[in-house]
Amino acid sequence: MNSISQHIARRLESEGGIESLVDDDGWSKPERRKLLRRLGVSFFLFGLINNVLYVIILSAALDLVPPSTPKGIIAFCNIFPALVAKLGWPYLLKGRIRYARRLVGCTAISVGGMMVVALFDTLYMRLLGICLASFSSGLGELTFLQLSTRYHPPSVAGHSVGYFASGTGGAGLAGAFLWWELRGLGVRLGVGFSSILPFVIPVTYFFILPRPDKFSAISSDDEDAEGAPLTASYTRLPNEEAVEESVPITEGEAIATAPIALSMQDKWKLAKPMLTKYMLPLFCVYLFEYTINQGISPTLVYPVPTADAHWLISHIIHSIRDYYPLWQLVYQTTVFLSRSSITLGLPPLPGRLLSLPAIVQGFILTILAFESAVGILGDENEGMSFAFVFLLISIEGICGGLAYVNVFYRINQEKHDTPGEDPERAKQEREFKIGSIGLADSTGILIASLLAVPTEIELCRAQVGRGKMFCKSL
Structure with a gap:
């Protein structure tokens, strides 16, 4: 137990960086x-x-x-x-x-x-x-x-x-x-x-x-996200605990060792360029995605398929209450696959295409809402409608996952350092920029949760108006 405590203590002390444990020659490929x-x-x-x-x-x-x-x-x-x-x-x-x-x-x-x-x-x-x-x-x-x-x-x-x-x-x-x-x-x-x-x-x-x-x-010859060579290599920072617990210093020394902290003006300057480049696409993707999942998907219900007419679907859907969990399963599966795209070795989206998933999501939301309200393929073609919705929700999940992983990947790869800049300030700027993006997806989800309730009510009302009563029995 004592050894575990010592290990944790050493890790806590390493927050500000410690002396490198690697050889000058670098690591071997297996290592x-x-x-x-x-x-x-x-x-x-x-x-x-x-x-x-x-x-x-x-x-x-x-x-x-x-x-x-x-x-x-x-x-x-x-x-x-x-x-x-x-x-x-x-x-x-x-x-x-x-x-x-x-x-x-x-x-x-x-x-x-x-x-x-x-x-x-x-x-x-x-x-x-x-x-x-x-x-x-x-x-x-x-x-x-x-x-x-x-x-x-x-x-x-x-x-x-x-x-x-x-x-x-x-x-x-x-x-x-x-x-x-x-x-x-x-x-x-x-x-x-x-x-x-x-x-x-x-x-x-x-x-x-x-x-x-x-x-x-x-050693690496990596380039940043846009293909420009990095301008600054990684610089190890002094141990933060040592800085905090050091002996008292003189007033003159305090000027050089005072802790660095970004001001609100600094943060706004960093966040402003990211509003349209990263935050808006991520916000739109999550707004559209969760409006579909919470407001439209519950109304995408069809008659329970019979084994004679739809053999495969009948093994999946046993009651009309099975449709919504199925759509969620399809969505979660495709999100997982698309969020794993970079780890699977697929290339990231180019920076100029980061808004593409949001645009596709907007079209999918419109089409699914229209399908729910009026039935694009007609109420008599349940099998084709099922396949059509299955495909669209799969694309929805793919777009949502691609938007998430590519936005954070791209901002992580951005060139943050400038020659002569204090390494501690550069580190805080990198941390702030990637941390500030999360505001966009959570805001999109929150607004979608507010839009979902009236969306579901109105779509169900439209279905009832054309004689389709399934949404009332859920």
């Missing part, structure tokens, strides 16, 4: 592959565990609140606190990020929130627990993305982001599957067992994740 494998596994687990509780909460919505309570309140409590975290931390927090302390704090909040949900039966206490878990998830996501910027060269940083995105995609499938298996135990035991999952994060951080200085000896 490099081993390091990259550990890095990929670590960031995949970070993405998976950080997002899986969000999916479990949504999957358990029917079991967490009374039948008379709108299920949309679960979605709201599951996203609004995360939005607060993504808005507050990058824009309001100043100075260095203490990653170890922050992640231990996120773990404690997640575990506490899930335990509140499990141990209390009242609606308000459960909503409080969901809010705590949501806040922790939002803070965790931006922290892991910021952590990826500490790895150099850029190919290693991109490796981190790719695996993190893949993990977040896998969380959709893992969370739905876990609750499917645990729901038979009831809320108290099922959610209680889920509260163990966040402990994977500190274990991974302290014992699996390689420190950034491990990669400092890897």
